[in-house]
Amino acid sequence: MKAKLKVIEGHLMTGISYILPVIIGASLIVGLAKLVGLGFGVSDLNAYKDAGGILHGAYLMEQVGWTGIGLMNVLLAGFIAYSIADKSGLAAGFIGGALASSTNAGFIGAVIAGFFAGYVALLVKRKIQIQGSAAGLVPLLILPLITVGLTGLLMSVLLGGPLGALNTALIEWIKGMVADGTSTLALALILGAMIGFDLGGPVNKSAWMAGNALFLSGVYLPAILVNIAIVIPPLGYGLATLIRKRNFSPTFREAGRGGLVMGIIGITEGAIPFTLVNPLKLIPLNVVACAAGSGVAALLGVHDIMPPIGGLYGFFSVGNWWAYLIGALTGALVIGIGANLLVNFSEKKEPQKPEHDQKQKEEDDFDLVLEG
Structure with a gap:
């Protein structure tokens, strides 16, 4: 099965x-x-x-x-x-x-x-x-x-x-959640957690596709929340290497610089080499960080003004752009601090590239959703 x-x-x-x-x-x-x-x-x-x-x-x-x-x-x-x-x-x-x-x-x-x-x-x-x-x-x-x-x-x-x-009912339900502040927070937490769970895997891509599907119907906020969550893991681990350099081997410090770049442009997979060091501790951390980042942005009133663009630089395509940045940086700080407290990256094996087939390698979370 x-x-x-x-x-x-x-x-x-x-x-x-x-x-x-x-x-x-x-x-x-x-x-x-x-x-x-x-x-x-x-x-x-x-x-x-x-x-x-x-x-x-x-x-x-x-x-x-x-x-x-x-x-x-x-x-x-x-x-x-x-x-x-x-x-x-x-x-x-x-x-x-x-x-x-x-x-x-x-x-x-x-x-x-x-x-x-x-x-x-x-x-x-x-x-x-x-x-x-x-x-x-x-x-x-x-x-x-x-x-x-x-x-x-x-x-x-x-x-x-x-x-x-069914699709029409789902869209109307999501629109209702977007219109209700409390439900918007719940939506942000769910989508953020899904993005952080498997970093480019099926759960992550399900959240990304949900954002894109709603985007086609003119509902842009879920895509914005997904875009925020996508930048958090790679940005967070890159930040972690700057916060406490001695906790990371030279190879991981180099990977951290790459993670910062991947976070800025919106490629969640940049966090995979770090997460593989101790998945039992770091997957929950990723989930909490992404949910927190999207949730903070929702609480601060991030909203759409045009079809959103992914990556950290996508802040210019949303309303209350500062909420977008604060949400992303909040989630990144959760990982930046939490990863250093939970795992010693200087004693672990060097980061390995996850094995994917060639087709799956072509995937990424350049989200814009339009998202990841």
């Missing part, structure tokens, strides 16, 4: 790794367009859709970014299917992802469509074998017909409506 779950996790992580560059690039484009507008005192560029000049150009740039962001479900489903069945799963996966968007089934629908399309394609490849000159009919005609047809039936007839209703 564990082996099967590991395989499923691998396919999901592969799908996420392929969409990261698209989401990050598109989010940066939207953010830059918004900044141009704000520079002219304009918060809504839609008013310049038919105008001329710089603001019209900013509007067009913003639309380019939103077009890229809108591909998230399509690409996620397509590349999950690709991970399972190689090229044979792409067509049905992409179409299933598009149907997840059009039926408002969202991220959950895209994941289901991707796995369904991939495993159907794999089954067809294994079970339908034609020999001779007609062998080319399988990949070009029979396989696309069956996979696209069944995936389309699943998403448009069977699951589209129920998943759309």
